[in-house]
Amino acid sequence: xxxxxxxxxxxxxxxxxxxxxxxxxxxxxxxxxxxxxxxxxxxxxxxxxxxxxxxxxxxxxxxxxxxxxxxxxxxxxxxxxxxxxxxxxxxxxxxxxxxxxxxxxxxxxxxxxxxxxxxxxxxxxxxxxxxxxxxxxxxxxxxxxxxxxxxxxxxxxxxxxxxxxxxxxxxxxxxxxxxxxxxxxxxxxxxxxxxxxxxxxxxxxxxxxxxxxxxxxxxxxxxxxxxxxxxxxxxxxxxxxxxxxxxxxxxxxxxxxxxxxxxxxxxxxxxxxxxxxxxxxxxxxxxxxxxxxxxxxxxxxxxxxxxxxxxxxxxxxxxxxxxxxxxxxxxxxxxxxxxxxxxxxxxxxxxxxxxxxxxxxxxxxxxxxxxxxxxxxxxxxxxxxxxxxxxxxxxxxxx
Numbered sequence: 001x002x003x004x005x006x007x008x009x010x011x012x013x014x015x016x017x018x019x020x021x022x023x024x025x026x027x028x029x030x031x032x033x034x035x036x037x038x039x040x041x042x043x044x045x046x047x048x049x050x051x052x053x054x055x056x057x058x059x060x061x062x063x064x065x066x067x068x069x070x071x072x073x074x075x076x077x078x079x080x081x082x083x084x085x086x087x088x089x090x091x092x093x094x095x096x097x098x099x100x101x102x103x104x105x106x107x108x109x110x111x112x113x114x115x116x117x118x119x120x121x122x123x124x125x126x127x128x129x130x131x132x133x134x135x136x137x138x139x140x141x142x143x144x145x146x147x148x149x150x151x152x153x154x155x156x157x158x159x160x161x162x163x164x165x166x167x168x169x170x171x172x173x174x175x176x177x178x179x180x181x182x183x184x185x186x187x188x189x190x191x192x193x194x195x196x197x198x199x200x201x202x203x204x205x206x207x208x209x210x211x212x213x214x215x216x217x218x219x220x221x222x223x224x225x226x227x228x229x230x231x232x233x234x235x236x237x238x239x240x241x242x243x244x245x246x247x248x249x250x251x252x253x254x255x256x257x258x259x260x261x262x263x264x265x266x267x268x269x270x271x272x273x274x275x276x277x278x279x280x281x282x283x284x285x286x287x288x289x290x291x292x293x294x295x296x297x298x299x300x301x302x303x304x305x306x307x308x309x310x311x312x313x314x315x316x317x318x319x320x321x322x323x324x325x326x327x328x329x330x331x332x333x334x335x336x337x338x339x340x341x342x343x344x345x346x347x348x349x350x351x352x353x354x355x356x357x358x359x360x361x362x363x364x365x366x367x368x369x370x371x372x373x374x375x376x377x378x379x380x381x382x383x384x385x386x387x388x389x390x391x392x393x394x395x396x397x398x399x
Contacts (some may be wrong), residue, residue, distance in 0.1 A: 001359050002317075004383055004389075012123065023203050026319045033071060048396075052382045054399035059203050060240075061260065066180045068177055068182065069124060069125070069177060069181060070175050070176070070177050070219075071125050071140070071141045071175070071176050071177060072141065072173060072174075072175060072176075073138060073139065073140050073141070073173070073174050073175075073176055073220070073235070073236075073239070074138070074139050074142075074147065074171060074172065074173045075136060075137070075139075075171060075172045075173075075236070075239035075240055075243045076137055076138075076151070076167050076168075076171050076243060077134075077135065077136045077162065077167065077170065077240070077243040077244045077246065077247045078135060078136075078154075078155075078158060078161060078162055078167050079134055079135035079149060079158035079160055079161045079162060080130055080135050080158075080159050080160040081133065081134065081135050081157055081158070082132070082133055082135050082137075082154065082157060082158060082159075083157040083158075083159070084111070084112045084131060084133055084135075086157045087131055087154050087157045088112055088114070088154075090113075090153055090154065090157065091114055091150070091153060093381055094153070095115055095117075096116060096117060096118070097102065097114045097115065097117060097129075098114065098115060098116075098117050099112070099113070099114055100113040100114060100115050100128065100229070101113075101238075102229045102230060102233055103229065103230065104230060105230065105233060105305075106358045107304070108233065108237075108303075108305045109132065109133065109237070109303065110132070110133035111131060111132050111133065111233070112130070112131040113128060113129070113130050113131075113229070113233070114128070114129050114131075114215070115127055115128050115129070116146075121139065121178060124177070126140075126141070127140060127141045127142050127146075128140040128141075128229070128232060129142065129150060130232070130233065130236040130240070131154070132236075132237075132246060134240070135158065135159075135162075135244070136239075136240035136241075136243055136244050136358070137150070137151070137154070137240075138235075138236035138239055138240055139159040140176075140232060140236075161320075162247055166247065167247075169250070170243055170246030170249075170250060171238050172242055172243050172323070172373060174218070174219065174220060174235075174239070174245075174319075175218075175219045176219060176220035176221070176222065177219070177220070177221055177222070177224065178221065178222045178223075178224070179214070179221045179223050179224070180224060182221065185239075211223050211224075211310075213228070213311075213315060214278070214378050215315060215318040215319060215322070217360075218322065220235060223272070228268055229254065230312060231312065231315055232308075234306070234312045234316040234319075235315060235316070235319055237303070237316060237317040238316050238320045238323065238325070239323070240299060241320070241323075242323040242325055245299065245325060245328055245329060245332070248292065248293060248332065249328065249332055250287060251289065252332060252335055252336060252339075254336065255282075255286070255289075255339065256284060256339065259343075261281065262274065262342070262346070270289075272346065272350075273351070274346065274350070274352045275350075276347065276351070278344050279343055279350065280347070282343050283340065283347070284343070286336060286339055286340045286343065288373045289336055290336055290340070293329070293332065293333070293336075298328055299329040300326060300327075300330075301326060302316065302317065302320075309390060318366070
């Protein structure tokens, strides 16, 4: 079977030991290069994998301004996907909520907006809930009990539900109010403004009117404009993006902790206990993480919906910047690429080891074929037979 491999070599008059030496030399040179890459990767991996993601800016506690009511908006990412149609049916069947149509939002990403049918006692700010198809939900001015009720209600319409502790840990909370409360007489302002301009005040170093929604000092102040629902949608969109990214960052943190021992073992020169099947499984996890973030082009670019809506784009961009989404996304991609590179090198290392084993098997088969071709085994067989006969004859004579 191996004649086609060895005969041209024998005809060339080359020495087999030299042929074996050349194969061995190539093998060790390749192995040396691989080891250098292996150790260089191990040295940088340990520090990079342990690098923490940037901290998100947290909203300050509700300030104790007299006569200024402050409200809470909170966002969660609870699953990979929401079935919005069935969520709408389930919530409306409870007869405590009704669907809300957000005007001029036809070009926006898939979402659902609902609100309670009944107002609370002394309620001065409406309550709204925004559901996004990618598994995020944003509550405007809802109590903790009502939030839990909604989260339990929609759980059966989720795909790949996240752990509740991670969901709470990665949630976002921001305080908000309305500009009209800042114009009340007993509110502390920076300084008085010209009486000829009654609808203008200076607050926290900024001149404000009551016509334009503002994001000031990590808090939202809504105007009394008729498109406040669209403004809520823009803020909700940015918060939903942030909590979704937070879940993926947490998953990558867990993965990094899981493989950190590998880089330490590599750095110390220990033998790897990983099998090729395990590395392929890890690569599958990493490519899944890359796939989901690639589907969300909004992480680095402003959604198309805001291109011809300058005011909404400005509000979205302010909160997007406040939550450090672009910076976190870039770092996430860098860490993800580093993990993928590490797994690829490990895969190549194990593949080289398997290839080396196969090379030695082939060399052994070639050597066996050479010995057969040279009649070495026939010589050994005849020599053994002669040796046995000589031994037997000597024994008979001595006897």
